[in-house]
Amino acid sequence: MLPDGSLRADRVWKRFRAESASRSARGRFDGWRQRLATSRATGGSYRWALRDVSFDIAPGEAVGLVGRNGSGKSTLLKILCRVMYQHAGAVDVRGRVGALIEVRAGIHPELTGRENIALYGSLLGLSRRQVMSRFDDIVDFAEIPEAIDRQVKFYSSGMQVRLGFAVAAFLEPSVLLIDEVLAVGDASFQQKCLDRMRHVLSQGTTLVFVSHDLAMVEATCSRALWLDEGVLRFDGDSRDVIGAYRRSVEEMAEDLFSPDSEVRLLKAEVDGLGGRPPATDQPLEIRLRLEAGERRRFLLLVGISQGPASPIILVSDEVTSSAGAIDVQCDLESLPLPRGRYFLWVGCFERNRDLLPWHPAASFEVFGARLDRAPSAIVRLGPVAVKTTWTIT
Numbered sequence: 001m002l003p004d005g006s007l008r009a010d011r012v013w014k015r016f017r018a019e020s021a022s023r024s025a026r027g028r029f030d031g032w033r034q035r036l037a038t039s040r041a042t043g044g045s046y047r048w049a050l051r052d053v054s055f056d057i058a059p060g061e062a063v064g065l066v067g068r069n070g071s072g073k074s075t076l077l078k079i080l081c082r083v084m085y086q087h088a089g090a091v092d093v094r095g096r097v098g099a100l101i102e103v104r105a106g107i108h109p110e111l112t113g114r115e116n117i118a119l120y121g122s123l124l125g126l127s128r129r130q131v132m133s134r135f136d137d138i139v140d141f142a143e144i145p146e147a148i149d150r151q152v153k154f155y156s157s158g159m160q161v162r163l164g165f166a167v168a169a170f171l172e173p174s175v176l177l178i179d180e181v182l183a184v185g186d187a188s189f190q191q192k193c194l195d196r197m198r199h200v201l202s203q204g205t206t207l208v209f210v211s212h213d214l215a216m217v218e219a220t221c222s223r224a225l226w227l228d229e230g231v232l233r234f235d236g237d238s239r240d241v242i243g244a245y246r247r248s249v250e251e252m253a254e255d256l257f258s259p260d261s262e263v264r265l266l267k268a269e270v271d272g273l274g275g276r277p278p279a280t281d282q283p284l285e286i287r288l289r290l291e292a293g294e295r296r297r298f299l300l301l302v303g304i305s306q307g308p309a310s311p312i313i314l315v316s317d318e319v320t321s322s323a324g325a326i327d328v329q330c331d332l333e334s335l336p337l338p339r340g341r342y343f344l345w346v347g348c349f350e351r352n353r354d355l356l357p358w359h360p361a362a363s364f365e366v367f368g369a370r371l372d373r374a375p376s377a378i379v380r381l382g383p384v385a386v387k388t389t390w391t392i393t
Helices: 028-042 073-080 113-123 128-133 135-142 157-170 180-184 187-202 214-220 238-256
Strands: 007-017 046-057 062-066 088-093 097-100 175-178 206-210 223-228 231-237 263-272 284-292 296-305 313-321 324-332 340-350 353-366
Touching: 007 073, 046 073, 046 088, 046 223, 046 231, 062 073, 062 214, 062 238, 073 088, 073 097, 073 175, 073 206, 097 157, 113 128, 113 135, 113 157, 128 135, 135 157, 157 175, 157 187, 175 187, 187 206, 187 214, 206 214, 214 238, 223 238, 231 238, 238 340, 238 353, 263 340, 263 353, 284 296, 284 313, 284 340, 284 353, 296 353, 313 324
Parallel strands: 062 206, 062 223, 097 175, 175 206
Antiparallel strands: 007 046, 007 088, 223 231, 263 284, 284 324, 296 313, 296 340, 340 353
16 A cells, blocks of 8 residues: 555546637537537547556655646646546555645635635635644635635635645645646745745655746756656656756747748857857857848847747847848856756847747757755756855865
């Protein structure tokens, strides 16, 4: 038998019925009748949200769940907390489960904040005395003392998320499931959530964390699962999984880019000094060849990212070009990036016009030391490497 805090998914499949996107109100009844007849005749049309997903999570592990929108992350969380059930396969979750998978997850809008805390605690199997012993901490964390006796339907989205997270995290579940809803809160609230997650992890709680903030996932979780169109593509160390996912994001951005633009990028090269490979704390040369159909003056942006469009390093310059090709070279005196794979993004802009849309132009490897990381600290990882001198007396 699995101990409390364990999760196991064995060949899990989940499907949803595919429905017609366009349906007029007048023909709604006819549409339902037609779909019912089609379903009886052909067995219906389905879209698979999860396909043969299997994994084991040990008690006390912090596991990140990454992937594009629609990849099945939220569906998997809902199956783990029994909001919905799989079509095939088996799921075993041991112990009390605290979940925040939607803004109002576990929160009834017609009840007050006080009533919701009592209800959620009873659903987790806690006595009234146990819930009340944590009541003040929940209210203080959610920052809603003046609204605790108001119906939740009158709360703002931020207040609902604060209450939902506080209830889920302070009632000491064996398993804590957190979805992207933390993005609704401000920076100070997100930091409070990270601090609280660090505390529950230190108490042995198992964490499954879904977020598009890859730096936060890498800093919070030692392990990650990458879901892609319902398939578990990669299960392993969070840095390796997130690196593979970032590469797929960059490749997808390249595929979606259309070369039809008023300024074209003919060539993009990234090298260290003298043609050597790029290295940490060493000079970097970025060479571009652009082509314009007529004389133009525009802003050239060059960025370096770990995959997504948000750059770690961003530089710019005003460029005046005549009709034809123009060569541009940008030199960085010292590259503050640790070892890893990075992507060069380029864009050209004239006032409010995109002459060359922001897009990935090249990828390159940086050689050097790995970024320092504490094994279990829940802090945001810095994306750059800096030289340090330590003196301990």
